[in-house]
Amino acid sequence: MVASAVAAFGWGLTGIFASLTYASGLVVTFYRTWLGAGLLIAYLALSGRRLTWPVVRLALGGGILLAGDMTLFFSAVRLTTVAVATVIGALQPALVLIAAWPAVGERVGRRQIAWTVLAVAGVSVIVAGGGSLRGGRATGDLLAIGSLLCWSAYFVVAKRASARVEAAGHDAFEYTAGVTLVAAVVASLVMLAVGQSPARIHAQDWIWIGLLAIIPTGSHLLMNWAHRYLDVSVSSVIGSSNPIVAAIGAWIVLGQRLDGLQIAGGIVGLAAIGVVARAGGRGGVAPAVPASAGAAAVD
Numbered sequence: 527m528v529a530s531a532v533a534a535f536g537w538g539l540t541g542i543f544a545s546l547t548y549a550s551g552l553v554v555t556f557y558r559t560w561l562g563a564g565l566l567i568a569y570l571a572l573s574g575r576r577l578t579w580p581v582v583r584l585a586l587g588g589g590i591l592l593a594g595d596m597t598l599f600f601s602a603v604r605l606t607t608v609a610v611a612t613v614i615g616a617l618q619p620a621l622v623l624i625a626a627w628p629a630v631g632e633r634v635g636r637r638q639i640a641w642t643v644l645a646v647a648g649v650s651v652i653v654a655g656g657g658s659l660r661g662g663r664a665t666g667d668l669l670a671i672g673s674l675l676c677w678s679a680y681f682v683v684a685k686r687a688s689a690r691v692e693a694a695g696h697d698a699f700e701y702t703a704g705v706t707l708v709a710a711v712v713a714s715l716v717m718l719a720v721g722q723s724p725a726r727i728h729a730q731d732w733i734w735i736g737l738l739a740i741i742p743t744g745s746h747l748l749m750n751w752a753h754r755y756l757d758v759s760v761s762s763v764i765g766s767s768n769p770i771v772a773a774i775g776a777w778i779v780l781g782q783r784l785d786g787l788q789i790a791g792g793i794v795g796l797a798a799i800g801v802v803a804r805a806g807g808r809g810g811v812a813p814a815v816p817a818s819a820g821a822a823a824v825d
Contacts, residue, residue, distance in 0.1 A: 647794070
């Protein structure tokens with residue numbers, strides 16, 4: 527739970543770093559994924575390991591979904607407001623709860639569902655407070671929904687793949703390196719397809735892009751490690767706290783103040799997330815993934 531909470535905090539800083547850059551969202555995504563993949567692969571080499579094809583094969587689904595999430599989200603915020611896109615993304619725990627039982631065999635009780643709904647409501651209030659949902663465009667909202675679907679599916683796919691990765695004698699670090707490399711390749715193809723150039727970048731952007739490469743990549747590593755010990759329905763809710771971190775960070779760093787309603791929503795969201803996390807912690811190690819589900823993850 528500590529690892530997933532730190533991961534959520536790191537993800538919450540992503541939007542702040544991205545806001546401080548002059549490059550387009552797609553160009554930032556391109557550099558973020560390639561730098562992240564390079565750092566992870568370099569660490570593997572220094573530790574006497576290397577990224578192998580079997581690990582990359584296990585990471586294909588997660589990498590494609592991660593690239594889809596980033597690409598769709600950054601496209602969405604060009605057509606609708608960041609608040610709308612973030613609120614839609616905050617609904618991820620609800621989708622993961624629906625998928626948890628059929629996908630990874632995790633039973634979810636009514637009490638957990640109720641607290642998850644309250645957590646989502648609190649997160650939605652803090653990022654959408656003050657009427658910021660007005661004027662959203664339908665196309666941008668649809669792209670944000672696509673990002674939500676990719677991000678939710680990524681959580682479930684990563685959970686299912688973690689058992690296969692461990693069974694094959696690999697660890698979360700190798701899996702995260704594979705996922706990031708696949709995402710970088712996919713992001714490159716998308717950037718070329720839309721005709722954007724990676725050369726369109728300012729010198730000071732490298733500071734924030736470097737932080738984007740290190741902190742979010744480390745967050746993915748921590749969350750992938752946490753999947754071994756925590757129900758995906760619980761880690762998903764903890765991860766959904768990142769909009770609260772982003773809102774508070776934007777208030778401090780960017781001067782974007784929160785109103786009373788948003789602060790109240792943050793308190794409610796954090797409290798509900800804490801209840802769900804505590805209940806998940808009492809449940810112990812997550813159930814083993816059925817052999818058929820694991821096979822489906824790589825086939």
